Amino acid sequence: MKVAAAAITVSVLGLLLRRYNPELVLLLALVTAAGALLASLGLLNGMRELRALLRTFLGENAETLIAPLAKSLAITVLSRFAADLCRDASQGSLASAVELTGNLCCVGLTLPLLMSVLKILGGWT
Numbered sequence: 001m002k003v004a005a006a007a008i009t010v011s012v013l014g015l016l017l018r019r020y021n022p023e024l025v026l027l028l029a030l031v032t033a034a035g036a037l038l039a040s041l042g043l044l045n046g047m048r049e050l051r052a053l054l055r056t057f058l059g060e061n062a063e064t065l066i067a068p069l070a071k072s073l074a075i076t077v078l079s080r081f082a083a084d085l086c087r088d089a090s091q092g093s094l095a096s097a098v099e100l101t102g103n104l105c106c107v108g109l110t111l112p113l114l115m116s117v118l119k120i121l122g123g124w125t
Contacts, residue, residue, distance in 0.1 A: 003036045026089055033081060047073075061116075068113040072106040079103075 010032040014025040047070065055062040079102025086095035 003039055006032055007036065026085075029088055030085060033085070037077075037081065064116060065113060068109045072109050075102050075105050075109070079105075
């Protein structure tokens, strides 16, 4: 709720300031968005619990499966955040490039995971 209130406040402030100082509006949005991301870090406790649960079930193989998923999640969030900031700065093509790069990085990260799953399902060695 606090993040939503801060976002609405900054949005209204941005509308008022955009005419006089558009650079300040972008900086204000960047600082607010970074604060929102930092505030949401506490929500990652569920990911830690899932990691511990998977370790008990999978043993040594847990990190092989969890690491690509966690990295993909981080890349997705950060690339979306960066792309939205680019759009706020009226750089639509740059935003698209950031999103495409983030998606390609996620695909590259998850390919080894997919191969591992296929080996397990197919009994490949």
